Amino acid sequence: MARIVGAVGVPHTPHFPGIVRRGEALAPELERLYGEVAGHLRDLAPDVLIVFTSDHYNTFFVESVPIFSIGVAESAAGPGDYRELPACEVAIDAEFARRIQAHVVRAEFDVGMSQEFELDHAVTVPLHFLTPGMEVPIVPVFVSGLMPPIPLSRRCHALGAAIRAAVEDDPAPKRVAVLASGSFSLEIGGPRISADSHTGVPDPRWAERVVSLLAGGEVGKLVAEAGEEQLAQAGNAGGELLDWVAMLGTFDPGAPAFLEAQPGFGHAYGAWRADT
Amino acid sequence: MSLYAVNKVCYRVVREPEFRRALTEAPEEALRAARPALSEEELAALLAGDVGRLSRMGANNFLLHQLGRFRLLGLDLPTYAERIRAAYR
Numbered sequence A: 001m002a003r004i005v006g007a008v009g010v011p012h013t014p015h016f017p018g019i020v021r022r023g024e025a026l027a028p029e030l031e032r033l034y035g036e037v038a039g040h041l042r043d044l045a046p047d048v049l050i051v052f053t054s055d056h057y058n059t060f061f062v063e064s065v066p067i068f069s070i071g072v073a074e075s076a077a078g079p080g081d082y083r084e085l086p087a088c089e090v091a092i093d094a095e096f097a098r099r100i101q102a103h104v105v106r107a108e109f110d111v112g113m114s115q116e117f118e119l120d121h122a123v124t125v126p127l128h129f130l131t132p133g134m135e136v137p138i139v140p141v142f143v144s145g146l147m148p149p150i151p152l153s154r155r156c157h158a159l160g161a162a163i164r165a166a167v168e169d170d171p172a173p174k175r176v177a178v179l180a181s182g183s184f185s186l187e188i189g190g191p192r193i194s195a196d197s198h199t200g201v202p203d204p205r206w207a208e209r210v211v212s213l214l215a216g217g218e219v220g221k222l223v224a225e226a227g228e229e230q231l232a233q234a235g236n237a238g239g240e241l242l243d244w245v246a247m248l249g250t251f252d253p254g255a256p257a258f259l260e261a262q263p264g265f266g267h268a269y270g271a272w273r274a275d276t
Numbered sequence B: 001m002s003l004y005a006v007n008k009v010c011y012r013v014v015r016e017p018e019f020r021r022a023l024t025e026a027p028e029e030a031l032r033a034a035r036p037a038l039s040e041e042e043l044a045a046l047l048a049g050d051v052g053r054l055s056r057m058g059a060n061n062f063l064l065h066q067l068g069r070f071r072l073l074g075l076d077l078p079t080y081a082e083r084i085r086a087a088y089r
Helices: A016-021 A027-044 A094-106 A121-130 A153-168 A204-215 A219-225 A228-233 A238-248 B003-015 B017-025 B027-033 B040-047 B051-057 B061-069 B077-086
Strands: A003-010 A048-053 A068-071 A075-078 A088-091 A112-114 A138-143 A175-181 A258-262 A267-273
Touching: A003 A027, A003 A121, A003 A153, A003 A238, A016 A027, A016 A121, A027 A121, A027 A175, A027 A258, A027 A267, A048 A121, A048 A153, A048 A238, A068 A094, A075 A121, A088 A121, A094 A112, A094 A138, A094 A153, A121 A138, A121 A175, A138 A153, A138 A238, A153 A219, A153 A238, A175 A238, A204 A219, A204 A238, A204 A258, A204 A267, A219 A238, A228 A238, B003 B017, B003 B040, B003 B051, B003 B061, B017 B027, B027 B040, B040 B051, B051 B061, B051 B077, B061 B077
Parallel strands: A003 A175, A048 A138, A048 A175, A068 A112
Antiparallel strands: A003 A267, A068 A138, A075 A088, A258 A267
């Protein structure tokens, strides 16, 4: 049967690929952090990568805003929102995606599907660093973490568990890895940005708390503490943590194989092996 | 009146280069042609690059910052940051 072999989580800051390309001061740190996670992901040797991501008012804004949706196209291109980033076309395991969607709907989880969509930087930046050859097909799972009302943390964790059950119901011997894309504390364009930037980290203590709970494998506590108010306090992109929470629902996370916060950014890089 | 109209302008800015060009060349005309229609208050605030007021009125901050990112309506990112922060001081 198919099984979840492990998971990773990274940020998707749209400026990072350019910083690395131009060899700016932060480049070695970014290459090391994404490189560590990429190494773990390579070791997991996944046949397919389930990607939990939050749309940044690109794919879902005008026609409908699903709280949860699975992308079931054959492939998707991106990023539609940052044309200066490397363009890519990512293969999607559409059959597996449809199978997962049908399974979770039958399990009373009302997840919609998207048949035609562009990927935004929240998917393409992590893939750019982790699977630059785009050789692993993905199943994008959109969690509406930015546009209020955002789903509850426990609901996102339950979504992860429902997707795990759907994966394990597939008789094909697939190795499935999971990727969470997002920050823990981040404000974009709102009043809590820093004076010299269009972003800010409104609640660095919360970001530290998240990292400490992840390090201790205390997912229950994380889900309990990541309430609506806390996520709002963490910034208008604070709901991106929900992508990590959903990812943590897809296996039984113990201590991470790798976890490192990037000081000053309100985000971290992590990797888990499902069998340890 | 709906702030959706303002949010929609910002959403289009990201994906429509022609709309960005129109906003640079003839901003009032481009904004008056936008649908859904903007209220006079929204139109005036947009033309003034008054993102603080638009934010206070309820426009979405993430979307608003795209006006600064694409240097439209007299904004750039430093001006955007200054105005949005000042509005909540």
